[in-house]
Amino acid sequence: MHLVKKYAKTVLFPGIVCIGILYFILQQNDSSGETLEITTIPQEQIEQLNSEVTKEVEEPTNSLVMVDVKGAVHFPGVYELTTEDRVIDAIQLAGGYIEEADTKMINHAQKLVDEMVLYIPKKGEDVETIPNGQVAVATNNQHATSSLIDINSADESQLTTLPGIGPSKAQAIISYREESGAFKSIEDLKKVTGIGDKTFERLREFIEAK
Secondary structure (H helix, E strand, O other): OHHHHHHHHHHHHHHHHHHHHHHHHHHHHHHHHHHOOOOOOOHHHHHHHHHHHHHHHHOOOOOEEEEEEEEOEOOOEEEEEEOOOEHHHHHHHOOOEOOOEOOOOEOOOOEOOOOEEEEEOEOOOOHHHOOOOOOOEOOHHHHHOOOOEEOOOOOHHHHOOOOOOOHHHHHHHHHHHHHHOOOOOHHHHHHOOOOOHHHHHHHHHHEEOO
């Protein structure tokens, strides 16, 4: 009998130890599971975050520019704008045009660049007499996409679309045409009073003589 009890203790004790160890391991796993939480982010939130990051990368940074607005505006001066602003924005900052301003050739959609000078002439003013001035007129690209102006048939409204040609010079071209006949070449335009070499060079690529 004593031998049976001793055998039972020998067999049962290791089993109890194993069960205790197994229980301890399971408890550890359970406690670890309690501390590990998986948080999911909604798909809409992920897309929104991706969109914001992409927007920040793609959006160009606007650079500050200083623009000098002169001539026929209410408040001439130097104004601070950005490279995304247009000529019209600079004009508005300068108080807008005065009544005598000649705005026919102003390209209001042109973007601004640093150290740009916008000189707004008055009606009938000869732009060539303005020293160190840059007039905000239509760019060459505007004329490049349109047909050339025929100086032998163009009326006053067509002639005044040319750079440097105001109403007075347009009338001088028409008068010369009526008195001396048609222009044989575009170089003959220099025979018109008030049109010198500088004006002609600005006109050369926009005119023809048919």
